[in-house]
Amino acid sequence: xxxxxxxxxxxxxxxxxxxxxxxxxxxxxxxxxxxxxxxxxxxxxxxxxxxxxxxxxxxxxxxxxxxxxxxxxxxxxxxxxxxxxxxxxxxxxxxxxxxxxxxxxxxxxxxxxxxxxxxxxxxxxxxxxxxxxxxxxxxxxxxxxxxxxxxxxxxxxxxxxxxxxxx
Amino acid sequence: xxxxxxxxxxxxxxxxxxxxxxxxxxxxxxxxxxxxxxxxxxxxxxxxxxxxxxxxxxxxxxxxxxxxxxxxxxxxxxxxxxxxxxxxxxxxxxxxxxxxxxxxxxxxxxxxxxxxxxxxxxxxxxxxxxxxxxxxxxxxxxxxxxxxxxxxxxxxxxxxxxxxxxxxxxxxxxxxxxxxxxxxxxxxxxxxxxxxxxxxxxxxxxxxxxxxxxxxxxxxxxxxxxxxxxxxxxxxxxxxxxxxxxxxxxxxxxxxxxxxxxxxxxxxxxxxxxxxxxxxxxxxxxxxxxxxxxxxxxxxxxxxxxxxxxxxxxxxxxxxxxxxxxxxxxxxxxxxxxxxxxxxxxxxxxxxxxxxxxxxxxxxxxxxxxxxxxxxxxxxxxxxxxxxxxxxxxxxxxxxx
Numbered sequence: 070x071x072x073x074x075x076x077x078x079x080x081x082x083x084x085x086x087x088x089x090x091x092x093x094x095x096x097x098x099x100x101x102x103x104x105x106x107x108x109x110x111x112x113x114x115x116x117x118x119x120x121x122x123x124x125x126x127x128x129x130x131x132x133x134x135x136x137x138x139x140x141x142x143x144x145x146x147x148x149x150x151x152x153x154x155x156x157x158x159x160x161x162x163x164x165x166x167x168x169x170x171x172x173x174x175x176x177x178x179x180x181x182x183x184x185x186x187x188x189x190x191x192x193x194x195x196x197x198x199x200x201x202x203x204x205x206x207x208x209x210x211x212x213x214x215x216x217x218x219x220x221x222x223x224x225x226x227x228x229x230x231x232x233x234x235x236x
Numbered sequence: 237x238x239x240x241x242x243x244x245x246x247x248x249x250x251x252x253x254x255x256x257x258x259x260x261x262x263x264x265x266x267x268x269x270x271x272x273x274x275x276x277x278x279x280x281x282x283x284x285x286x287x288x289x290x291x292x293x294x295x296x297x298x299x300x301x302x303x304x305x306x307x308x309x310x311x312x313x314x315x316x317x318x319x320x321x322x323x324x325x326x327x328x329x330x331x332x333x334x335x336x337x338x339x340x341x342x343x344x345x346x347x348x349x350x351x352x353x354x355x356x357x358x359x360x361x362x363x364x365x366x367x368x369x370x371x372x373x374x375x376x377x378x379x380x381x382x383x384x385x386x387x388x389x390x391x392x393x394x395x396x397x398x399x400x401x402x403x404x405x406x407x408x409x410x411x412x413x414x415x416x417x418x419x420x421x422x423x424x425x426x427x428x429x430x431x432x433x434x435x436x437x438x439x440x441x442x443x444x445x446x447x448x449x450x451x452x453x454x455x456x457x458x459x460x461x462x463x464x465x466x467x468x469x470x471x472x473x474x475x476x477x478x479x480x481x482x483x484x485x486x487x488x489x490x491x492x493x494x495x496x497x498x499x500x501x502x503x504x505x506x507x508x509x510x511x512x513x514x515x516x517x518x519x520x521x522x523x524x525x526x527x528x529x530x531x532x533x534x535x536x537x538x539x540x541x542x543x544x545x546x547x548x549x550x551x552x553x554x555x556x557x558x559x560x561x562x563x564x565x566x567x568x569x570x571x572x573x574x575x576x577x578x579x580x581x582x583x584x585x586x587x588x589x590x591x592x593x594x595x596x597x598x599x600x601x602x603x604x605x606x607x608x609x610x611x612x613x614x615x616x617x618x619x620x621x622x623x624x625x626x627x628x629x630x631x632x633x634x635x636x637x
Contacts, residue, residue, distance in 0.1 A: 097568070097569045097570075098331065098332075098568060098569065098570045098571075099331075099570075100571055102569075126458065127458055127461060128461050129461065129573075129580065129582065129599060130582060130584065130597065130599040130604075132584065132597040134586065134595045135595075145584070145597075147571065147584075151458075151472070151474050151479075154479050158571070177459060178460050178607075178608070179459065179460045179461035179607065182603065182604070182606075182607040183604070186603075190295070204287065204288060205287065205288035205291040205636060205637065206288065206291065207288075214293065214296055215295060215296055221296055221297065221299070221300045
């Protein structure tokens with residue numbers, strides 16, 4: 070759990086260089102979460118990486134989330150400062166029609182496969198990624214399976230009757 | 237590159253390289269991974285890993301399942317230490333629900349999780365022995381794993397994919413038989429572990445083989461988001477149990493062993509020491525075990541006893557709702573992480589208030605650190621590449637989700 074003073078500190082570090090990039094900030098459960106604009110998010114993370122007051126130098130995870138009602142795909146970055154044990158979550162929202170954002174690989178080598186996974190499942194195009202191709206699914210796959218419009222089971226199958234359980 | 241040919245020769249300039257397919261089903265890789273290796277004689281020049289051979293779409297599956305039915309999915313992530321995954325998932329849901337879990341449950345969970353950590357490390361270290369040519373230790377250690385699986389069996393009825401516990405606690409208290417088996421393990425295992433250490437720790441052949449092989453520096457390990465024993469072997473003392481204590485880990489006294497060079501030997505030694513620490517944690521937990529209920533008050537997720545179902549209207553309703561998977565959960569977004577066998581195992585859960593998660597993302601440590609593998613084996617011998625993989629403890633289930 071992060072104290073309010075530390076949260077303000079992080080916000081002020083961001084505002085030093087990226088005034089107006091934060092759309093919203095707040096604590097969700099016990100996690101300090103910032104929703105930021107997508108254009109400069111990589112520079113912003115790099116700034117947080119280098120700045121002596123924040124030093125978020127560990128990328129915990131990165132994943133996509135599809136919001137079909139808003140026709141948006143969010144990309145969530147979770148950063149960690151192992152020394153002060155602070156964690157923050159950054160979220161950006163992209164249009165689901167053509168989601169595209171710069172790659173995080175120059176800052177964190179670990180982002181490579183995480184971004185490939187996000188591309189594989191959500192179709193997010195990470196500009197400048199060294200090897201952006203499918204990672205867990207087959208290369209021939211045409212859809213991005215974790216998007217909400219694709220149901221879990223193959224709809225073309227006729228050998229199953231799911232009427233009773235409404236699956 | 238030539239995935240269907242076992243071996244191919246290519247001449248580039250003055251050099252002749254051969255391409256070798258290591259995997260997907262190679263007996264030395266302990267799982268289904270493919271690596272296309274570009275080799276100059278015995279030396280690896282380049283390696284291209286392909287993963288996803290046992291991808292089972294867990295994140296998609298989870299979006300259609302009620303919360304209690306997701307536990308069996310988590311079993312199949314890191315199947316060498318399934319209880320840690322189960323309990324980590326339960327704790328993630330409990331965090332979302334905001335329920336208080338009794339101390340006794342937390343201690344029982346610690347006992348189970350540490351037993352699971354021992355089995356995880358035990359398999360990894362025994363297999364490192366096998367890959368260096370020492371089969372004896374492997375046989376000794378696997379007998380001990382069997383004892384732990386019997387403990388699981390006594391507690392939840394299953395062995396490998398344990399599906400242990402419930403959201404809120406355990407389905408029943410540990411039986412006297414289970415305690416008997418835990419005590420038997422606590423008595424027998426240190427002797428075997430000591431013997432295993434005697435076989436390998438200061439064994440000249442083993443040391444020559446493992447020191448300096450497959451090393452990684454702390455900076456690189458952090459940049460690749462390593463966690464768990466692999467990161468600690470590189471010299472960074474990050475352990476979720478200490479950094480963000482969960483399930484009352486703050487009550488126990490233990491140390492985080494760290495290595496220096498991040499090579500195979502250091503990873504082996506870190507895991508070895510962690511098993512001793514786990515044993516000590518289990519003993520402390522048993523000594524301090526408080527009295528109390530074996531599950532928290534979460535009637536909407538915890539099946540009521542059968543007598544109540546037959547005689548009590550409320551219990552019947554809960555029973556029906558749980559069995560039909562119709563329990564709604566509050567809206568919210570949580571991230572909960574536990575120290576799994578391989579590092580920080582995280583559950584990022586978004587609930588929109590329905591019966592299933594809106595989005596569930598697993599932070600799988602294997603998936604994240606395995607991408608450093610090509611860099612770690614570059615310039616080393618083929619036999620070191622095998623050793624590096626087994627010492628990183630790459631588990632196919634966790635890698636591919």
